Amino acid sequence: MKVYLLRHGQTEYNVDKRYQGTRDIPLSEKGRAALRRADIEPDTVYVSPLCRAVDTARVLFPAARLVPVHDLREMCFGIFEGRNYVEMERDPDYLAWVGDDCMGRCPGGERGLNFPTGPARPLRPWWTKRWRGARKCSSSWRTAAPRWR
Known part of the structure; x- marks a missing residue:
């Protein structure tokens, strides 16, 4: 069985280097135009x-x-969502979070240290049960891959 972990296409927030987090930001026109049908055909994504x-x-x-x-x-970036690093270069909360290698809790959001294992932990048995003998694929954000190694 092969498992593919993919990142979403480009959004305007990506272009502006803004934290998207849990905000439901759509693909940009350029991002949508850059996508093409994949050369694999999973049954389920x-x-x-x-x-x-x-x-x-x-x-x-x-x-x-x-x-x-x-x-x-x-991950929920709390008060950092919708902002980019330039806008927050003097924000003490942001500086503290970055100074902690982004492992602490974002004010109003999730804790970076817990994120790779927190949401992923309950999914392990769920994924294992559903992936037996089937062709499956996963589409998620760019840091999904390290979660499942």
Whole structure:
């Protein structure tokens, strides 16, 4: 069995280097135009419920059954969402979080240290049960890969 972990297409927040987190930011026109149908055809694609991930999966795998999984969503960056590092270069909360290698809790959001294992932990048995003998694919954000190694 092969497992593919993919990142969503480009959004305007990506271009502006803004923290998206759990905000439901759509693909940009350029991001959508850059996507092409994939050369694999999974039966099922497990996808973050955020529209940027769902829309990416629809283009890449038009014949696949999409299954939204809440725990594949991006980490909640709390008060940092919608802002970029330039806008926060003097923000003491942001500086403290970055100074802690982004492992502490974002004010109003999740704790970076818990994120790779927190949401992923309950999914391990869920994934194992559903992936036996089937061709599956996952579409999520760019840091999904380290979660599943």
